[in-house]
Amino acid sequence: MEQNERKVNINWFPGHMTKAKRQMQEKLKMVDMVVECRDARIPNASKNPMLDELIQNKPRCILLTKTDKADPLETQKWIESIQNETTKVIACNVLKDNMTQILTAVSKEVMASFIEKQKRRGINPRAIRIMIVGIPNVGKSTLINRVAKKKATVTADRPGVTKALQWVKINKDLELLDTPGVLWPKFEDEQVGLCLAISGAIRDEILPLEDVCLFGLDYCMKYYPQNLIDRYSIELSEDTVENLRRIAKARGCLKNNGILDEEKAIQLFIREARDGLVGRISWEKCYGNAQ
Ligand SMILES: Nc1nc2c(ncn2[C@@H]2O[C@H](COP(=O)(O)OP(=O)(O)O)[C@@H](O)[C@H]2O)c(=O)[nH]1
Ligand SMILES: [Mg+2]
Structure with missing residues (x-):
């Protein structure tokens, strides 16, 4: 085989990327925090190169999925190395773990100061709004379907969105945007x-x-x-x-x-x-x- 034929060429379309980026920015305005799904077997390769820029200072949690297929020792090392003061990292088997409980707990932890601020002002803390993002096949839909199961979706009437967004009320503490933000991987590498x-x-x-x-x-x-x-x-x-x-x-x-x-x-x-x-x-x- 010729050397140049060996190049792994993955065709993602730049036009779609621009649109995806714009749509993502619109949706981001509506949420309090982002849950970024990555595949635990490839935590670097399944990262989107622009997500940091897109999210900016929005609180984020990284969810390493498919831990049942990954090497547990490596997953532990990845968690420790990615996690820092601003980014919480958790690993789970989206098919089996109690995802509602996990999402509720992690959102409370990540949004602790926001919740605290509302309490100090004497406001009853409202439900935290989250959005699931990630590259294809990392388990976003599986996650949304599992936590949204049998829950009614509510159409948002919040200002600033051209298209009505669907929200799913998971429990009194959590509301989830019912469509994931699909991003592209670092395909040029x-x-x-x-x-x-x-x-x-x-x-x-x-x-x-x-x-x-x-x-x-x-x-x-x-x-x-x-x-x-x-x-x-x-x-x-x-x-x-x-x-x-x-x-x-x-x-x-x-x-x-x-x-x-x-x-x-x-x-x-x-x-x-x-x-x-x-x-x-x-x-x-x-x-x-x-x-
Ligand atoms: N073994 C395993 N499979 C998973 C897990 N999460 C998702 N999957 C599978 O991965 C595939 C892609 O999941 P999907 O939710 O469609 O990914 P999306 O493209 O990010 O929405 C499906 O076959 C899921 O059943 C997990 O934690 N463990
Ligand atoms: Mg999907």
């Missing part, structure tokens, strides 16, 4: 592209699957070799392509003429890695001082 691809954030049709597979396999050989041995019952070679062949053989990926079907093994490995079947893997290591 090849390493980021590979991380997004191996974790399943990008559609396969636009991906060089062989590169994605070899990246994932290579990464596992380096950091999670036992996972490969356990999953595929193979002896590991130093050579990534050879290991792919061994996986193909172990799994009976064969063409009609009995020759190993590497194509099939590529798809198999990517699918199993994404599904967490190769074990709990964080595709980005934390080296401290992250954002």
Whole structure:
């Protein structure tokens, strides 16, 4: 394969980005705080490069999702390195954890001084308005659907919005904007592209699957070799392509003429890695001082 063909090229459209950015700014005016979802397996790659600028001083919490698929030790390191005085970081399994409780608790903590100020003025603290944002596939809709389940949505009549926004009253303390803010990842970085691809954030049709597979396999050989041995019952070679062949053989990926079907093994490995079947893997290591 030519070197330039190996580039992971992810096509996001600049026109859509400008529009997305504008829409986000409009919505941001309406909320008290933002919950930024990122994939716990790739806390750097699943970050939006412009979010800091978009949010500015608006209080924020970072929710690392899919912890059930991530390496718990790495997740802990990521939490410690991203968290600071202004940004609270929590990690959860959006499918299983009590997300209403988690969101309520974190919003109270992040908005503590705001709540305090209202109390001091003798006002009954109103519900905190939050908005869920993040790049595609980090679990935004799953989160909204879970906390909004069976809750009636109320159409906002607040000034300043051209289109009526739907709010969901979660409980007396919390109101949620019912549509997430969809952002784009740092797609111009090849390493980021590979991380997004191996974790399943990008559609396969636009991906060089062989590169994605070899990246994932290579990464596992380096950091999670036992996972490969356990999953595929193979002896590991130093050579990534050879290991792919061994996986193909172990799994009976064969063409009609009995020759190993590497194509099939590529798809198999990517699918199993994404599904967490190769074990709990964080595709980005934390080296401290992250954002
Ligand atoms: N294992 C696991 N899967 C999750 C979690 N959160 C979301 N998902 C899955 O990830 C996929 C993308 O979720 P979705 O809510 O559509 O992401 P969105 O694009 O950000 O709205 C879906 O298949 C969800 O079931 C999680 O915490 N753990
Ligand atoms: Mg969605």
